[in-house]
Amino acid sequence: MLHELRQFISEKQLFSPDEKILLTVSGGIDSIVLFDLFLKAGFSFAVAHCNFCLRGDESDKDEQFVSDLAIRNGISFHVKRFDTSSFASDNALSIQMAARELRYAWFEELAQTFKYDRIATAHQLNDIIETTMINLSRGTGIAGLHGIPEKNGNIIRPLLSSSRTSIRSYAEENNLEWREDSSNIEEKYARNLIRHQVVPALKKLNPNLEEIFKQNTERFKGTEQLFKHHIQQYRKELLVPILNGHSISIASIDATPAPFTILTELLLPFGFNFVTIQSIYKNRFQASGAAYYSPAFLLQKDREDWFLTTIEQISEFEFTVYPESTLTVPTGTVHFQTISIESFKGFSNAQNIAYIDADKIDWPLTIRNWQDGDKFYPFGMQGMKKVSDFLIDLKVPVSQKKKISILINKGEIVWIVGFRTDKTYKITDSTKKILIATFSPLIQDLDNII
Known part of the structure; x- marks a missing residue:
């Protein structure tokens, strides 16, 4: 598995040997295996642990476990406690989204303060499967099909080529200890429901589900790259600059191979949602004057064109x-x-x-x-x-x-x-x-x- 990790890091160019990594360790099996692999590989890294204070004594024991592990191996250790429930309430977020925002903001703060080149998380192959399923169930474009990227800015995910089964095998073979998060068995969370119910059913259809998803992910990435390239060409051709915005010829949109898809990709970056874009396209032949709004833009039909402008009040001047x-x-x-x-x-x-x-x-x-x-x-x-x-x-x-x-x-x-x-x-x-x-x-x- 160490060889597989090195090969994946090299192939995806996640980081170079001289870079300093901030390794995020929860205490669960995935992050403990990644910690052990980094240690054996001789990488330069420090550990960051988030205590979200959501599971009382269990959260505190996780913190102590990771702290002891880092100290025992002579690894620099960072820890922070968050009032996650209050943050979620104050910002109208779910607990999961609140925890995500808090941890990534803190990781970035640590990276800037202590000059870490990369932030490594322990996401693995099964996380890609679960994320893709969640995206499909909620509605997604092509980008949602490849799940989690192995590299996003300074965030890297070195374990994405490893399945949950192989990670557990490595942990048991190397007599590693880890902490079990009791919330992982609660199926009220979408990810846990997919993990415990959907994925096992799919594995009955195809025991090689993880390997198939790994192959599909690479195909989806390539398809997305081609798709983005062509969409960028359509943006240059179809978004015509005008005063304070752009015009879009309805006839030109209809002349493309996939008019609704092209229009969707043109308008999504301006904040228009899928339902609104459906309405815009459906009503494209109706009389002039129809107006559609995103948070920052106005799209208005005028004769044979749509006109896309910023929303702003022009007072008398x-x-x-x-x-x-x-x-x-x-x-x-x-x-x-x-x-x-x-x-x-x-x-x-x-x-x-x-x-x-x-x-x-x-x-x-x-x-x-x-x-x-x-x-x-x-x-x-x-x-x-x-x-x-x-x-x-x-x-x-x-x-x-x-x-x-x-x-x-x-x-x-x-x-x-x-x-x-x-x-x-x-x-x-x-x-x-x-x-x-x-x-x-x-x-x-x-x-x-x-």
Whole structure:
């Protein structure tokens, strides 16, 4: 088994011989076997033990047992007692989740304080089987099928290739002593129910269950890697950056090999749950306006697209604009520069740049959010038009309209920022100075979300 452990550590590159390991030891058979293997392998390690104070005298005896083991073998020992029940109650967590949060937070604290390179836990092959069963019973994506990773950041699990049977055989052959946790027989916990009822039934169907799960786990990992690679490509193609978010073409989603699966993988990182995504997909052909929320994002259907934006309240705003300045507005930044007509090198077709007759400007200007009733004379169009109608004609998403800014001169609209100027301020043969206003939209960085 020592050879198997060394081989697994090397194959999975869990740690190098010169690294210092924090070994988490509960006193149960798995962690005691891992302790013995680390000792025989000559690894540099220290021991950490959590006393969750949930089983009275039994918890204290576990602590004393692990302490004696570490001291007897000259191994550095860390111990901490937790008021797990109070923490669970205060944070609305189950006892199991509370214990998990407490122990991993403390392990990380120890690693940083004492410069441990890795934190080793004693999870083994049967834990993968149980975790996979739990994930399947609760609902899972492909990631839930491979159970527990052998390496996650600085957390390593060197025993994952060893079954519970082989671990017990090693412990008995080497006359090891360990502590039995009485709570492990209580079937009110999902993991114990699976361990004592489901796994034995499956082993009747296939006595080589552990080996089959080991093989399947490797297959699932490879499948997940391929899946993630292709999903990342779809994210780049289908999540189109817009002001403060992204647009998603419904037709483009439907053109993929598995539309609902692709949409699910696109939206899960934004906090949308599976049920909500089902509703989004089912109602994709209904009228515009349907809105769906995650804790931090809004997805809104508008015509043939979904628009994904952050949830934020845009209150009314108004800023004073001075010559040669740069101003930040909710949708980006606007830079103002005045040049002479002699320095002008020609117009750009980009709609984010406005060319304004500076001789008609009375500084300072104002930038504010547009309001109902605002009207202007759009350059290149006939007559006056309401800003609201102009934005509708351009099919600006409902979620974006309230963020649009307008540039004001003496109460008149000069520019719908990023869209269209008022023809009153167009450049003519008599223009002597040109105000160039350049809008740089705030495009959300997808990599910071995914």
